[in-house]
């Protein structure tokens with residue numbers, strides 16, 4: 555049976571995906587690198603370094619320059635999240651977290667971000683989370699399953715007892731590669747490989763998810 559939920563952060567619990575995008579766009583503009591909101595879709599859930607390498611493309615930079623650009627983007631991002639508050643939790647999140655707690659289901663964070671702890675503290679949900687897997691936890695980024703396997707292990711659960719909630723294609727791939735249940739939030743073009751696809755967590759209840767997951771087991 556399902557014993558744990560592992561939530562991605564950016565684009566799932568809060569809309570920081572937008573702030574990540576704006577910070578990369580600012581950096582790309584400064585460097586004269588082609589980048590757009592469209593191109594950014596490929597960067598959902600992708601680590602800081604992999605994102606930069608994608609934006610840089612064929613342009614040659616030294617390791618020191620790459621490092622400086624990653625630091626610069628992060629400064630822009632950190633600046634933009636200063637005023638995040640519980641009001642920035644996406645619709646449906648608090649209800650679902652409450653219902654899961656009520657049902658005795660453990661909660662973990664599974665985010666590629668090194669800013670994940672700061673963000674959940676600002677969102678006021680740090681005390682609801684039993685384990686954190688973030689940008690410091692494992693080496694191999696999503697779509698490798700390592701981050702989610704680490705999260706499940708922290709919860710003391712098997713992959714098959716765990717549900718991952720993700721908005722990124724790389725995140726769904728990671729969950730499936732880890733042998734977990736996957737709930738994808740967003741268009742099927744992005745998260746269609748998930749077991750359950752929903753537009754967002756708004757109006758989503760544990761009882762409905764539980765019923766759908768049970769159907770899949772049979």
Ligand code: BG6
Pocket residue numbers: 563564571574597598599600601602605628665666667668669670689
């Ligand atoms: C993921 C975001 O959660 O974390 C990505 O979806 C981001 O957009 C990645 O690049 C790494 O985040 P950070 O805060 O460590 O640069």
Ligand code: MG
Pocket residue numbers: 562563564565566571598599720721722
């Ligand atoms: Mg995400």
